[in-house]
Amino acid sequence: MPKKGFLSLLQTSVAILLGNALLAFAVEAFIVPHDIIMGGTTGLAIVLEGVLPLDRATLVLILNGALLVMGGLALGWKLVTTTIASSLLYPVCLWVLERIPGLTGLTDDILLASLFGGVLLGVSLGMVMRVGSSTGGLDIASLMLNKWTHVPLSICVYLLDMLVIGGQALFAGSAEPVLCGLVVLVLESILLDKVMILGQAQIQLLIITQKYDELRHLFLTKLQAGVTMLEIQTGALRERQQGVMCVIPPRKLFAAKELIQSVDPAAFITITQVREVRGRGFTLERNFLLPEEEKK
Secondary structure (H helix, E strand, O other): OOOOHHHHHHHHHHHHHHHHHHHHHHHHHHHHHOOOOOHHHHHHHHHHHOOOOOOOOHHHHHHHHHHHHHHHHHHHHHHHHHHHHHHHHHHHHHHHHHHOOOHHHHHOOHHHHHHHHHHHHHHHHHHHHHHOOOOHHHHHHHHHHHHHHEEEEOHHHHHHHHHHHHHHHOOOHHHHHHHHHHHHHHHHHHHHHHHOOOOOEEEEEEEEOOOOOHHHHHHOOOOOOOOOEEEEOOOOOOOOEEEEEEEEEEEHHHHHHHHHHHHOOEEEEEEEEEEEOEEEEEOOOOOOOOOOOOOO
């Protein structure tokens, strides 16, 4: 196997292993001890644990296995290969952590447990999904429901999670675990999104100025950033000129604004955060040569 392929496989394996271990830790240390509601097969297992003589880890394993088989039959076995690792690793991690004494007594504060649980759930799921894998479980059920009913996937995900959460709410002794569960879901969604784009977000600048050629030269030489020239027409005077578009890392934003200010203080600038950038200069090595007269 080529070195690059091996490193990619190693990175994916470590992310899946750590992500599932962290997910199981969040559930066992913060969610379950305080009876906080949650979605997914874990939430369904918590409901079934009250009526079946099986522990939570075993129920999760059974549910994940059944959904894997159903997903393979309904959606194709390629899906199984991308989710089987998490579907097996997660219940194993749950089984191990269930047997660690003192793990459930980290905090007696249900709100603090909700905050830590939501953050860790979001980070762990983000780690797994960032490398193109999945935690399996109800994700597969959502895909099947989407295929059969043609209801948007996001609605299928929310519908199934709300059914599971509703089932747990029936067994909740008070409203507090339900309300804390909503806190967990919000934090989980926010952190999942942040982890997915961590280190990949960039800043896009669009500058409209009559001194576009001078600015282009400075961006290429001083800022060491690639630029794209756009043909534009001004709105008021309908003059044809060129706009300068540039994508840079956030750390270069201050220097870029200083360069623009030095060239044309009246330049029109829009600054946008881009979730991810791929291609030459970012995911591929920068490879452009300036004419000798432009290097000065």
